[in-house]
Amino acid sequence: MTMTDRTEDDALLEDFFVAARARPPQPSAGLMARIVADAAALAPKPPAPAPRRRTGGGWRIGDFFGGWSAMGGLATAAVAGVWIGFAGADRFGSVAGGMLGLDQTESSVNLLPDGAGLALLTDN
Amino acid sequence: MALDLTGEASDEALLVLYGNGDAAAARELSARLAPLCHRVAMRMLADRAEAEDVAQEAMLRLWRIAGQWRSDEARVSTWLYRVTANLCTDRLRRRRGVGIDDIPEPADGQPGVADRMMAADRAAALEKALSLLPERQRQAVILRHLEGLSNPEIAQIMEIGVEAVESLTARGKRALAQALAGRREDLGYDHD
Numbered sequence: 195m196t197m198t199d200r201t202e203d204d205a206l207l208e209d210f211f212v213a214a215r216a217r218p219p220q221p222s223a224g225l226m227a228r229i230v231a232d233a234a235a236l237a238p239k240p241p242a243p244a245p246r247r248r249t250g251g252g253w254r255i256g257d258f259f260g261g262w263s264a265m266g267g268l269a270t271a272a273v274a275g276v277w278i279g280f281a282g283a284d285r286f287g288s289v290a291g292g293m294l295g296l297d298q299t300e301s302s303v304n305l306l307p308d309g310a311g312l313a314l315l316t317d318n
Numbered sequence: 319m320a321l322d323l324t325g326e327a328s329d330e331a332l333l334v335l336y337g338n339g340d341a342a343a344a345r346e347l348s349a350r351l352a353p354l355c356h357r358v359a360m361r362m363l364a365d366r367a368e369a370e371d372v373a374q375e376a377m378l379r380l381w382r383i384a385g386q387w388r389s390d391e392a393r394v395s396t397w398l399y400r401v402t403a404n405l406c407t408d409r410l411r412r413r414r415g416v417g418i419d420d421i422p423e424p425a426d427g428q429p430g431v432a433d434r435m436m437a438a439d440r441a442a443a444l445e446k447a448l449s450l451l452p453e454r455q456r457q458a459v460i461l462r463h464l465e466g467l468s469n470p471e472i473a474q475i476m477e478i479g480v481e482a483v484e485s486l487t488a489r490g491k492r493a494l495a496q497a498l499a500g501r502r503e504d505l506g507y508d509h510d
Contacts, residue, residue: 203491203492203495203499204491206495206498206499207463207491207494207495207498209440210440210441210443210444210447210494210498211444211463211464212437213437213438213440213441213444214361214440214441214444214445214464215464215466216437216441217437217438217441218353218357219356219357219360219361219366219369220353220356221352221353221356221370221373222370224370225352225356225370225373225374226348226349226352228374229348229352229373229374229377229378230344230345230348232374232377232378232381233336233341233344233345233347233348233377233381234341234344236378236381236382236384237336237339237341237344237381238337238338238339238384238385239339
């Protein structure tokens with residue numbers, strides 16, 4: 195192919211590229227709604243306030259480990275892993291939350307009342 | 319939020335906000351970035367249903383990693399281009415391959431179709447010609463000439479060197495020119 199041919203080809207193609215750039219395919223409203231719904235379902239929750247210890251009956255997972263204050267970060271993460279398995283992965287979006295709730299609204303994915311998460315581990 | 323600065327925030331800043339639970343940031347990001355995923359997927363796959371699936375999956379992956387996004391890493395748009403391109407590659411490899419020799423027939427000639435056709439027809443002709451290219455050439459041409467990205471950015475997206483990008487775009491353009499040149503008259507292409 196000669197240089198002249200290449201230049202003519204580029205000129206030919208540029209007309210097509212210009213036409214195509216002027217007409218980008220647009221996402222449908224349905225697609226946009228699904229994407230926004232996915233974002234809502236996977237939105238990380240702001241961290242719960244630090245729970246205050248209260249005496250009282252009932253099962254508290256922290257009791258198994260001698261209390262939260264006795265646990266280091268690694269043990270806390272291990273407990274969190276147990277909690278994720280217990281309560282469902284949807285509240286921890288970066289772990290496995292994407293597997294759930296693609297067709298559901300935020301309110302239908304949460305298994306716990308808002309804010310109840312970590313507090314339930316030590317409060318009753 | 320007391321102030322609505324989402325319109326001026328960078329994609330990266332919005333992603334961090336979303337990672338901290340800001341729903342408005344996600345809506346702004348969706349408005350900015352979902353069209354990117356969808357547009358590239360449509361041009362790569364030429365199938366609306368598949369393109370929508372790819373776009374939704376690419377954005378889903380973005381939402382999932384938002385909490386770990388590091389602002390000193392690649393730009394969000396670069397990351398999304400790469401994820402979208404890889405998802406399209408997966409889909410294309412599942413389809414039966416189509417060879418470059420399968421040149422499309424010229425549009426059926428109605429009497430008087432020697433008239434100049436609308437630019438929309440040129441866009442459609444390009445879309446069809448693109449679908450004939452090998453996937454990597456198609457990807458490079460779309461990113462360079464339809465998305466307007468630089469060769470270094472395309473190299474990042476496709477995870478190859480800049481020279482490889484240039485080679486792919488050159489070969490892709492030659493093949494496109496071959497496919498489209500046969501339709502110059504049909505498409506009202508008046509160069510002399």
